[in-house]
Amino acid sequence: MNYLYRPLILSVFLMLMGCSTMYLEALEKASIPKRDVMVSRVEKARDTQEETKEQFKSALEQFTAATNFDGGDLEATYKRLNEAYEASVAKAEEVRSRIVDIESVSEALFTEWKQEITQYSSAAMKQNSQKKLNTTQTHYRQLITSMKQAESKIEPILTVFNDQVMFLKHNLNARAIASLKGELSTIKSDVSALVVSMEQSINEANAFISTMEK
Secondary structure, eight states: OOGGGHHHHHHHHHHHHHHHHHHHHHHHHTTOOHHHHHHHHHHHHHHHHHHHHHHHHHHHHHHHHHHTOOSSOHHHHHHHHHHHHHHHHHHHHHHHHHHHHHHHHHHHHHHHHHHHHTTOSOHHHHHHHHHHHHHHHHHHHHHHHHHHHHHHTHHHHHHHHHHHHHHHHHHOSHHHHHHHHHHHHHHHHHHHHHHHHHHHHHHHHHHHHHHHHO
């Protein structure tokens, strides 16, 4: 990264953080606590992961079908694969955005919670609230770790998808199909690992939502 751009990027990041803080404060004034916002964002992230899992499975089906090409319109095959690739990229970006949203509200929630604990005059209540905070943070760390692990498996698949789609675009011949066939087993394995990781993350999200709603 060019060092000249770092101050600008930092400024944009701080501006977005400020907007996020003001947004959460506005919700608080509307009687929507950060806890509810966090549950809502985890639910959205869970749903996005489910959609992403299905999108990558669909893309795999398209790539698999392309390897069985036996005459016809290779241009149409390229367009289908490119559409599958672009849809997968869009879902990957949405997953990343959902994770950032969760991290943003979690930081605000836990900071507020810690500050409020110091305001208790009752030692028993203070201890009870601290215990709940510790438990929630533990569950949160499990959740965010699981989500990031699943998200990290996306980029390698997109890289292979992109390579194969571009190669097909530039060749549109049997050589391009052969290249697809050569990569298919790797793609299948990577998508399978992504699906498993996504399902684990979805389960973590459901467990987290359950603990927050109790």
